[in-house]
Amino acid sequence: MDDLARKHQNMAKISAAILYGICVSIALNFFWEEGGIYASGITGFAQFIHTVTSKFMPFLPFPLTTSLMLFVLNVPLFILAWFKIGHHFTIYTFIAVVFSSVMVQIMPVTQLTTNPIICAIFGAVINGFGTGTALKNDISTGGLDIIGIVLRKKTGRSVGSINIMFNVALVFAAGFLFGWEHALYSILSIFVNGKVIDMVYTRQQKLQVMIITDKPKIVIQMIQDEMRRGITIVHDVEGAYNREEKTMLFTVISRFEMHDLETVMRQADDHAFVSMTEAVKILGHFYEPKIK
Numbered sequence: 068m069d070d071l072a073r074k075h076q077n078m079a080k081i082s083a084a085i086l087y088g089i090c091v092s093i094a095l096n097f098f099w100e101e102g103g104i105y106a107s108g109i110t111g112f113a114q115f116i117h118t119v120t121s122k123f124m125p126f127l128p129f130p131l132t133t134s135l136m137l138f139v140l141n142v143p144l145f146i147l148a149w150f151k152i153g154h155h156f157t158i159y160t161f162i163a164v165v166f167s168s169v170m171v172q173i174m175p176v177t178q179l180t181t182n183p184i185i186c187a188i189f190g191a192v193i194n195g196f197g198t199g200t201a202l203k204n205d206i207s208t209g210g211l212d213i214i215g216i217v218l219r220k221k222t223g224r225s226v227g228s229i230n231i232m233f234n235v236a237l238v239f240a241a242g243f244l245f246g247w248e249h250a251l252y253s254i255l256s257i258f259v260n261g262k263v264i265d266m267v268y269t270r271q272q273k274l275q276v277m278i279i280t281d282k283p284k285i286v287i288q289m290i291q292d293e294m295r296r297g298i299t300i301v302h303d304v305e306g307a308y309n310r311e312e313k314t315m316l317f318t319v320i321s322r323f324e325m326h327d328l329e330t331v332m333r334q335a336d337d338h339a340f341v342s343m344t345e346a347v348k349i350l351g352h353f354y355e356p357k358i359k
Contacts, residue, residue, distance in 0.1 A: 084163035090197025102186025108211025110178035191259035199267025
């Protein structure tokens with residue numbers, strides 16, 4: 068059974084890597100390149116190097132294409148991921164980056180529209196969906212995803228927010244060299260890309276949960292067994308309507324686990340009152356499954 072689950076998980080990761088490669092190649096060759104938009108992260112930096120070398124260094128013996136630089140710039144980040152995150156994570160990230168580099172190279176550049184706003188938004192949505200799906204399956208698309216995951220462990224900031232912050236310098240450099248109009252469109256694209264990543268990859272988003280129940284032992288046991296979450300217990304809570312004695316439970320989960328909590332509560336006490344609110348910042352220990 069464990070072997071079957073592992074094979075299923077591996078296939079899901081490979082599928083996510085392939086999906087990302089398709090998404091980034093569509094975003095680049097159908098929207099960003101045609102609209103003069105710079106992508107976020109290492110992909111945008113690869114575009115920037117390709118543009119600079121094509122414009123100012125035509126004497127180079129071979130062109131530094133976006134697809135080539137997309138792979139080369141990720142090599143030192145593979146090393147970082149190998150030592151700081153996990154070996155399996157790095158292997159699948161390598162697969163994702165290689166496949167995306169190949170897809171960017173072989174997929175023809177196609178002009179669907181010349182409207183830079185449409186190019187910025189559609190490219191960002193497609194790429195953000197592919198990136199978020201990859202992260203959701205515990206792999207990365209390389210580049211700032213790796214840096215974001217390493218820094219998130221230390222700072223607690225979301226991957227999308229870290230992605231946005233790292234791109235400020237890239238946008239200003241592109242604007243200074245090639246025009247501020249397209250730099251502004253790139254900012255729009257980077258912002259949308261980061262938000263879509265956070266919409267798809269919800270594991271880093273924390274929710275504070277308050278549970279009012281008269282079956283605390285069952286609820287606590289099932290949450291701890293199924294979700295591995297710590298719980299704070301407040302005894303002798305009284306309901307104002309029926310004046311019945313209840314127990315209040317507090318815990319913190321990720322948004323990714325919200326469906327699991329709903330399933331647990333239906334089984335443990337389907338009459339319990341459950342309130343979930345977004346947790347702005349968590350201090351102290353919060354268990355997160357280790358990425359391997």
